[in-house]
Amino acid sequence: DAKTTQPTSMDCAEGRAANLPCNHSTISGNEYVYWYRQIHSQGPQYIIHGLKNNETNEMASLIITEDRKSSTLILPHATLRDTAVYYCIARGTGNQFYFGTGTSLTVIP
Amino acid sequence: GAVVSQHPSRVICKSGTSVKIECRSLDFQATTMFWYRQFPKQSLMLMATSNEGSKATYEQGVEKDKFLINHASLTLSTLTVTSAHPEDSSFYICSASLGASGNTIYFGEGSWLTVV
Numbered sequence: 001d002a003k004t005t006q007p008t009s010m011d012c013a014e015g016r017a018a019n020l021p022c023n024h025s026t027i028s029g030n031e032y033v034y035w036y037r038q039i040h041s042q043g044p045q046y047i048i049h050g051l052k053n054n055e056t057n058e059m060a061s062l063i064i065t066e067d068r069k070s071s072t073l074i075l076p077h078a079t080l081r082d083t084a085v086y087y088c089i090a091r092g093t094g095n096q097f098y099f100g101t102g103t104s105l106t107v108i109p
Numbered sequence: 110g111a112v113v114s115q116h117p118s119r120v121i122c123k124s125g126t127s128v129k130i131e132c133r134s135l136d137f138q139a140t141t142m143f144w145y146r147q148f149p150k151q152s153l154m155l156m157a158t159s160n161e162g163s164k165a166t167y168e169q170g171v172e173k174d175k176f177l178i179n180h181a182s183l184t185l186s187t188l189t190v191t192s193a194h195p196e197d198s199s200f201y202i203c204s205a206s207l208g209a210s211g212n213t214i215y216f217g218e219g220s221w222l223t224v225v
Binding site for chain 1: 110113115141143145153154155158162200202204206214215216217218219221
């Protein structure tokens with residue numbers, strides 16, 4: 001599975017959009033990009049995933065570059081409850097999920 | 110949406126004893142389940158992949174005789190920590206998948222194990 005790199009931490013003002021980047025320059029054509037978040041002492045929560053096209057759901061939007069070497073998770077209106085560690089994962093046919101270090105997002109009042 | 114449930118959420122056991130953690134997929138049949146361990150302020154580390162009806166595949170460095178995994182049905186996988194020691198104290202998390210790479214993987218709530 002492709003390795004992903006994310007900034008260690010980010011801050012975002014409450015009510016503003018949070019843009020979380022992820023690099024996956026070695027991603028292969030059949031690997032999906034998944035985003036999860038983990039609030040302290042809980043299991044990871046699914047946010048969104050995509051292969052090539054941009055995706056949007058009730059939680060977030062996922063923007064994948066045309067060459068698929070990077071992506072951005074967008075939380076359109078961050079709230080204090082969005083404070084969490086966000087993980088970007090590239091998942092291939094091997095089916096396993098390998099977690100990187102993630103981005104610790106702090107939403108500031 | 111799909112739900113994965115773990116039990117117990119917290120367990121304390123004495124050093125040298127064994128403890129079992131259950132992982133259930135509540136509204137779908139999971140062909141594959143995964144077990145992770147997470148130490149404080151660290152990321153999740155994949156321990157093993159559990160396929161229904163076959164032996165689990167362990168990640169490098171994970172002792173299969175210490176962490177026994179059973180996936181007897183499409184809705185239940187168990188992790189047994191045998192002869193537990195204080196260094197096994199950790200947050201254990203399971204996840205379940207329908208199998209195909211484009212499908213979502215759902216995670217359980219996690220189980221805190223404290224070995225005293």
